Amino acid sequence: MLIRYGMNARLPLYNSAKGCVFASSSVLRRQQFLIRTLGGCNSQSYQQRVGGIRSMAASGIEADADSILRAITPVLESTKHKGQAGKIAVVGGCREYTGAPYFAAISALKIGADLSHVFCTRDAAPVIKGYSPELIVHPILEESYNVRDEDKSNIKDRVLAEIDKWLERFDCLVVGPGLGRDPFLLDCVSDIIKHARQSNVPIVVDGDGLFLVTNHLDVVSGYPLAVLTPNVNEYKRLVSKVLNAEVIDPGAHQQVQLLAKRIGGVTILRKGKSDLMSDGDTVKSVSIYGSPRRCGGQGDILSGSVAVFLSWARQHGKAAETDPRISQMNPTLLGCIAASALLRKAAGIAFESKRRSTLTGDIIECLGRSLEEICPVYPSS
Amino acid sequence: MLIRYGMNARLPLYNSAKGCVFASSSVLRRQQFLIRTLGGCNSQSYQQRVGGIRSMAASGIEADADSILRAITPVLESTKHKGQAGKIAVVGGCREYTGAPYFAAISALKIGADLSHVFCTRDAAPVIKGYSPELIVHPILEESYNVRDEDKSNIKDRVLAEIDKWLERFDCLVVGPGLGRDPFLLDCVSDIIKHARQSNVPIVVDGDGLFLVTNHLDVVSGYPLAVLTPNVNEYKRLVSKVLNAEVIDPGAHQQVQLLAKRIGGVTILRKGKSDLMSDGDTVKSVSIYGSPRRCGGQGDILSGSVAVFLSWARQHGKAAETDPRISQMNPTLLGCIAASALLRKAAGIAFESKRRSTLTGDIIECLGRSLEEICPVYPSS
Structure with missing residues (x-):
């Protein structure tokens, strides 16, 4: 590749x-x-x-995103039962941040996943639950301010025991939206990622999850089912830490590829004017025009979307089998391409009607139409 | 039969x-x-x-669901007062789950019940109240983590005293949506079911309520006003426990009938591609095409809907009297048939516009239109 x-x-x-x-x-x-x-x-x-x-x-690295979306999106059949179209979990949400994990988790449902869970702190749970009754919200994490030093070990064991009850049911974990940077919380989440690796559950890392893994690369290094979705600043930190270099523009494709390779073949989705993605082997870009609006929260839509498409690419790549260009591609990369394209198109649709007022919630409401336009449930042919 | x-x-x-x-x-x-x-x-x-x-x-066991819906849905008259179209209560909602009891309770209202109550834990109550001001939410249940061993007996007495104040006012109880599996909580709910039996209040058991009754069959066994609404996995556990057998497909009708009979004539609604329902005597199916979307929460709509239609079938079956095929049928079975058909049609309507984005909330918004299309308030004839 x-x-x-x-x-x-x-x-x-x-x-x-x-x-x-x-x-x-x-x-x-x-x-x-x-x-x-x-x-x-x-x-x-x-x-x-x-x-x-x-x-x-x-070389032309622009992905044929529409074909990929059509290939990996599962056909809906009445014989299927709850869960078969995807079970996603978001690890994130603390006293300070509650919107981000909601955006990631609800985006997964709006794209077509059957079940979407959030694992957050006790304080964040009632708020996130309140955003939508469609999510299953587990108030299991703790921040330092709520925990005595002598209780930390027991609480960590309890958090991990609770996660372990659920972990193998999930098709993908999203780690980071609204996680915050509390050291004790991040220590627990670091172990959650390790448990997910042991269970071979794919992990999308975004937001404060990237803060965690940039400082502790061993947590994801060498795990081919890990996807990192850094924005400009998060990418800068990663490049500095891993490559001991600055971000370059001509040569950006090669740099993202090198970065992914150096972290042992994880997949990196570098968000930008064009999204660039590589698993250290293949490099692809998605440059579809979306929207000029940069309201906060769009990264959370992306991480939830990558989780769904990655799961579908791993499990339901039936149509992909007929196209070797797609079937030979890493499912993590397919997930990134599909999510990037869908978000851009949804943002474009939302911006058409809402203009400067466009918010993340408006874009989420356009995810379904965006997918339906590319990959209709009932194809006209 | x-x-x-x-x-x-x-x-x-x-x-x-x-x-x-x-x-x-x-x-x-x-x-x-x-x-x-x-x-x-x-x-x-x-x-x-x-x-x-x-x-x-x-034999043709497909129910004539439209006729049943028309026969049991009460005529709306300005002489009626609040409560006569149904007073439903949902027992469910704990620290972890709040969406499920909301879906069940709001569905009851959206179909046409006058009052819908939720009995949940203290932690769940503010969240469920927040979903909608239309519901009456009682924060009376407790989970083990909130209760000292020496207080359990008193707290249980208090829970039951609180329930007893309300019980006889309800036309039907839904037990299980978002109940969780806390042993102390389930112990209290087990006694709530017993009290409901003593008061001859019909009970629809779903979700974690089925976990409870599968392990303690005596709680519902022999109660003809109990309806169990298992999904694929819950049904599997019931069949294994009661019949010491595996679920069969050819012969599914007979098995659900046998299961209902063995639990002493409760009614079972087995959810699946076709819904199968039996009171141990009659067996019926509802196979109307709904939607291929399997998002979590649809089971909660169903349990709330069964509660309403069952109540109507018991109290308002005026039109049914003119059709002996309907009037001779068990009201629990009529409730199951009507609820299954209505949910399927509502899911179909929601899916037509929302496609892969369809969520449980979207289906709930279509319950009214679905009923109006089958059984208009102002018939054209």
């Missing part, structure tokens, strides 16, 4: 005739950094690596 | 000419199991019993 999406085209900034680079350019310095650090390429020659870098910039 | 719906037709899988069966067929093995265990038929000969089994598969 590295070869397929990375090694075949040319990078015009390099003088390929001479095989040398204009070292004075800062862009080239960044690319030299990439050449030095391209993970997994140690056995390749310098020329091979340069050739790889050259190739990426010119 | 067993004869009417069970003994008159032929089961083609049996070789009736020879009066023997092809024992190699797994279907027949299941039917043999049924013949061996058919409750209450001990005085019948083997041939009579086989004849009964034969008859069921071929």
